[in-house]
Amino acid sequence: MAVDEGVRTVTPGRAAQELELGRDEFRLAVQLGLVRTVPAGERERRRIDRVERTEIDRLRAAPDFPAGLRERVRAVGTGEAAALLGITADRFARLARTGHLSPVRFSLNRYRMVVWMYLAQEVVEFGLTCPALLTGRLPQELRERLAAHVDLRPRNWRARRLGLLLRATEDPWARAAAIASLLDPVQLAEVVDDPYERTHLDRLRPPPPPGMPVSPVAREIAERLTLADDPDEILWHRLSLALALDEARAERQAPHPGEARGTGFGADAPGVPPRRSAPPDVPMGGVRMPDPAGEVRVPAGLVRVLAAPVAVRAEPVPVPAAPMAVSAGAVAVTVRGRLLDRFRRGKPRGAARPRRPKRPAGWP
Numbered sequence: 001m002a003v004d005e006g007v008r009t010v011t012p013g014r015a016a017q018e019l020e021l022g023r024d025e026f027r028l029a030v031q032l033g034l035v036r037t038v039p040a041g042e043r044e045r046r047r048i049d050r051v052e053r054t055e056i057d058r059l060r061a062a063p064d065f066p067a068g069l070r071e072r073v074r075a076v077g078t079g080e081a082a083a084l085l086g087i088t089a090d091r092f093a094r095l096a097r098t099g100h101l102s103p104v105r106f107s108l109n110r111y112r113m114v115v116w117m118y119l120a121q122e123v124v125e126f127g128l129t130c131p132a133l134l135t136g137r138l139p140q141e142l143r144e145r146l147a148a149h150v151d152l153r154p155r156n157w158r159a160r161r162l163g164l165l166l167r168a169t170e171d172p173w174a175r176a177a178a179i180a181s182l183l184d185p186v187q188l189a190e191v192v193d194d195p196y197e198r199t200h201l202d203r204l205r206p207p208p209p210p211g212m213p214v215s216p217v218a219r220e221i222a223e224r225l226t227l228a229d230d231p232d233e234i235l236w237h238r239l240s241l242a243l244a245l246d247e248a249r250a251e252r253q254a255p256h257p258g259e260a261r262g263t264g265f266g267a268d269a270p271g272v273p274p275r276r277s278a279p280p281d282v283p284m285g286g287v288r289m290p291d292p293a294g295e296v297r298v299p300a301g302l303v304r305v306l307a308a309p310v311a312v313r314a315e316p317v318p319v320p321a322a323p324m325a326v327s328a329g330a331v332a333v334t335v336r337g338r339l340l341d342r343f344r345r346g347k348p349r350g351a352a353r354p355r356r357p358k359r360p361a362g363w364p
Contacts, residue, residue: 009038009050018056020066025073027210028104031164034072035059075104075117084120085127087134095133098142099152101126102160106225107211108218114225116153154225155233158182165206172248177204179241182228191241200254 010018015035016026029035038050062068076084081101082092095101096116101123103116127134138146165178180188180201192198209226213219228234 008053010053010056012051015051015056019059019069021070021073024075024210025070028073028075029069032073032104033164033167034069072119072121074120076120076123077115077117081118081120081123084123085134091134094138094142094146096153097151098145099156100130100133102156103153104157104160105209105211106157106222108213108222112218112221114221116157155228155230158226158228158233161209171204172244172251173200173254174204176241176244176248177201178206179237179244181205182226182237183234183241184227187228187234187238188241191238192245194254196256197245197254 012026013023016023019026019029019035021029026035030037035051036055038052059065059069078093078096079089082089085092096103096118101118104119105117107115107117109115162178162182165181166175169175169178177200180192183191188198188201192201208223212222228237
């Protein structure tokens with residue numbers, strides 16, 4: 001047991017042990033809001049590293065503890081869910097693909113196939129509310145969706161996860177970061193053109209879902225499931241992010257480098273004038289200089305010039321004679337290799353820097 005900021009709290013392992021839950025069950029209970037965690041601050045998301053002693057006492061005082069709490073966080077796979085409804089696993093998978101049930105989490109098996117998990121309580125409720133879908137032939141609309149290879153399980157899981165993230169915080173910037181986590185970098189850059197705001201959203205990005213695989217290939221598959229892929233889903237999240245950003249900017253601006261923060265996370269310091277939505281650009285020769293985020297903004301006319309094809313005429317490049325002290329192997333450098341070296345951004349490790357001709361004394 002640990003003492004944190006004057007409040008009696010316990011670690012997640014100790015809390016799961018006293019609540020008679022497994023590690024995955026405890027994480028799911030926190031995500032679903034069944035177990036409240038200690039707030040980390042006024043403007044930040046709730047952290048999951050501490051649980052108040054009073055919260056544990058409240059849950060243990062329930063008349064159906066521990067069976068009731070364990071049943072509310074019980075997650076089942078396709079086979080077990082089908083057994084609860086008394087149908088085949090193939091029929092349950094078709095109902096889940098058409099959006100009748102929302103997964104609560106997923107994992108990848110050793111064959112890198114996605115295994116969706118569902119709340120057992122929601123599966124039983126679905127069987128009680130929609131008994132007509134459990135027997136007989138599926139409606140024509142559902143058969144057409146299945147024929148078009150529609151699979152709404154990833155989208156429904158993302159929608160459930162976003163709802164849980166939005167419910168866990170009241171900070172407008174954290175809520176915007178939760179929505180932004182569902183968009184790929186290209187979509188995010190089109191909605192948020194300010195690099196400072198994108199950096200702030202990335203700093204507030206929610207952690208990945210529990211159970212993410214470690215291997216690179218499996219992790220890439222899992223990360224694709226966390227991003228919106230349907231056109232109307234992407235459009236919905238883009239609009240939601242734009243509205244969330246307007247609400248966040250109305251409360252406070254995103255912090256810029258070198259500026260002090262106020263009392264809240266990311267708040268402006270007292271007396272600091274409001275900032276522009278984009279960093280200032282310094283004109284130089286008609287081309288806008290790169291901003292601190294590393295992006296280069298070029299006028300449209302210059303873009304057309306740069307995009308025009310350029311004819312390159314191959315000419316022989318004289319190769320200076322190598323000194324006598326240099327070995328024959330070092331002299332065997334082709335002209336093509338020297339041309340490529342000129343266009344490489346960096347030099348090979350250990351290469352000597354070429355000497356430049358000395359400037360005349362009359363140069364400024």
